[in-house]
Amino acid sequence: MADVVTTLATVKAVSEHFDEAARLAEWVQKQKWYGRLRDILRAKHNFLFLGPTGVGKSNLIESLRSNVPVDIDRAIRTLDSTTKTLKVDDTVFNLVDVPGDIGKADIRLDVIRRKYSGAVTAVVNVAAYGYHEHAGGTRRDAVTLKNTAKFQWLKDHQREELNATREWVREFAHLRSAKGLITVVTKADLWRADQDEVLDYYRGSAGEYHKELGAARTLPHTVVPYCSIIKKFYDDCPHSGLFDDMDRARVRYELIREFLTVAARD
Numbered sequence: 001m002a003d004v005v006t007t008l009a010t011v012k013a014v015s016e017h018f019d020e021a022a023r024l025a026e027w028v029q030k031q032k033w034y035g036r037l038r039d040i041l042r043a044k045h046n047f048l049f050l051g052p053t054g055v056g057k058s059n060l061i062e063s064l065r066s067n068v069p070v071d072i073d074r075a076i077r078t079l080d081s082t083t084k085t086l087k088v089d090d091t092v093f094n095l096v097d098v099p100g101d102i103g104k105a106d107i108r109l110d111v112i113r114r115k116y117s118g119a120v121t122a123v124v125n126v127a128a129y130g131y132h133e134h135a136g137g138t139r140r141d142a143v144t145l146k147n148t149a150k151f152q153w154l155k156d157h158q159r160e161e162l163n164a165t166r167e168w169v170r171e172f173a174h175l176r177s178a179k180g181l182i183t184v185v186t187k188a189d190l191w192r193a194d195q196d197e198v199l200d201y202y203r204g205s206a207g208e209y210h211k212e213l214g215a216a217r218t219l220p221h222t223v224v225p226y227c228s229i230i231k232k233f234y235d236d237c238p239h240s241g242l243f244d245d246m247d248r249a250r251v252r253y254e255l256i257r258e259f260l261t262v263a264a265r266d
């Protein structure tokens with residue numbers, strides 16, 4: 001498929017009635033005012049998306065590039081690395097997606113050690129507080145009879161996030177070109193009711209997540225809530241009902257702004 005380019009205009013269009021979105025253009029213009037920044041922003045920026053299978057990496061990339069993102073079927077897993085483009089005005093982001101499957105470590109390591117070694121602008125570590133929906137899971141594994149996410153499922157998958165984080169942190173020598181680490185906590189439609197607990201888990205400097213970041217703690221780090229699509233967990237467990245399309249437009253705008261902030265960094 002040819003690269004679909006999402007422009008600032010489309011970001012604005014999708015969140016037309018959302019005041020903040022209109023300010024994005026203004027913000028970009030202000031950044032560019034400072035002469036040299038214009039050149040930095042014009043360069044191509046490689047953003048590497050990492051995280052375990054089913055966490056939501058590919059749907060996140062899809063949602064940044066499309067105003068009407070589709071739900072990627074959990075049976076359709078990413079099998080190889082792919083790079084897609086997001087263009088915001090004249091700033092080009094290469095969004096590098098990899099398979100999160102445990103058995104596909106060779107592909108991830110090839111991207112980190114060879115294809116993009118020394119060329120990564122930002123690491124986007126995708127997390128979902130354990131709300132992973134993947135080919136190896138079923139509703140029965142993940143959802144209780146009372147239609148809530150199973151506690152153990154969430155715990156097991158939070159552990160997988162930590163393992164996946166450990167894998168790329170070990171390779172940090174290849175990622176030293178990065179100007180920032182963005183932890184995107186996606187599927188906010190599912191965990192919105194527990195947002196303080198969820199965001200504390202990733203933001204807290206005393207917890208397991210922070211510990212796992214190891215050498216990557218030297219990078220400027222932001223934790224950004226996100227939602228690619230609004231849907232029931234394993235097509236059955238109701239989402240929180242506390243997150244709507246306006247919220248989705250807002251977090252999309254905030255994430256794109258964060259991308260521009262990292263890209264503009266020295």
Ligand SMILES: Nc1nc2c(ncn2[C@@H]2O[C@H](COP(=O)(O)OP(=O)(O)OP(=O)(O)O)[C@@H](O)[C@H]2O)c(=O)[nH]1
Pocket residue numbers: 051052053054055056057058059060071072073074075076077078079098099100101132133134186187188189190226227228229230231232233239
């Ligand atoms: N409720 C909800 N579900 C989501 C969201 N994003 C993704 N999903 C679901 O999560 C599943 C996994 O998303 P993917 O983007 O395919 O996961 P991935 O990280 O690319 O997984 P691999 O390709 O195996 O590494 C999808 O099948 C979607 O149904 C979201 O924001 N909210």
Ligand SMILES: [Mg+2]
Pocket residue numbers: 057058059077078097098099100
């Ligand atoms: Mg994928």
